[in-house]
Amino acid sequence: MNKVEVVILAGGNMGDTRIILEKALELARKGIGDFQLTSSLFKSDPWGFDSPQHFLNQVWVFQTQLSAASCLQLLLDIERTLGRVREDGAGYSSRVIDLDILYYGDQVIVSDSLLIPHPRIAERKFALMPLAEILPEMVHPILKKTNYSLLLNCTDSGNVQPYDEAG
Numbered sequence: 186m187n188k189v190e191v192v193i194l195a196g197g198n199m200g201d202t203r204i205i206l207e208k209a210l211e212l213a214r215k216g217i218g219d220f221q222l223t224s225s226l227f228k229s230d231p232w233g234f235d236s237p238q239h240f241l242n243q244v245w246v247f248q249t250q251l252s253a254a255s256c257l258q259l260l261l262d263i264e265r266t267l268g269r270v271r272e273d274g275a276g277y278s279s280r281v282i283d284l285d286i287l288y289y290g291d292q293v294i295v296s297d298s299l300l301i302p303h304p305r306i307a308e309r310k311f312a313l314m315p316l317a318e319i320l321p322e323m324v325h326p327i328l329k330k331t332n333y334s335l336l337l338n339c340t341d342s343g344n345v346q347p348y349d350e351a352g
Contacts, residue, residue, distance in 0.1 A: 224315030
C-alpha cells in the first residue's frame with residue numbers, strides 16, 4: 186500500500202495542555218506512521234462556546250499506510266488514553282485533547298463517521314494559522330484554495346496567536 190500524507194489538528198484546554206499534546210504526539214508517532222513535521226503551538230480562544238481557559242493547538246503531518254478510518258480510530262484511542270470523554274450531543278466544550286484529521290492526501294471522504302477534508306477548516310483560524318505556517322501552499326481538495334489563501338479570507342474573529350511559554 187502506498188503512503189498517504191495525513192494532516193492532523195491537535196488541541197485542548199484542560200490540564201497541562203502542552204504536556205498532553207506532547208504525549209499525544211508520542212502516541213501518534215508509534216501508531217500512525219512516519220512523522221514529518223509539526224507546527225508551532227498556537228494559543229486561541231474557545232471556538233463555538235465560552236470558557237475561561239484558552240486552547241493550545243498544533244498541526245502534525247505524517248506519512249501513513251493506515252486507511253483514513255484506521256487513522257481516525259487510532260486518534261480516538263489516543264484521546265481516550267489521555268482522558269477524553271465524549272458526550273453524545275453535548276456540542277462544543279472544554280476538552281483534555283481533541284485530534285482531528287484535516288486532510289488525508291488530496292482525498293475527499295464522506296461517510297457516517299468521517300468527513301475529509303475537515304468540513305470547517307475554512308471557518309477556523311485556530312486550524313488555519315498552524316496549517317499556513319507549515320503547509321501554506323497545500324490546496325484544499327474541494328475549495329481549490331491554498332491554506333494560506335483560506336487564512337487570508339477567514340472571517341473567524343477569534344484571538345489566535347503563537348504560544349509564548351513565558352507568558
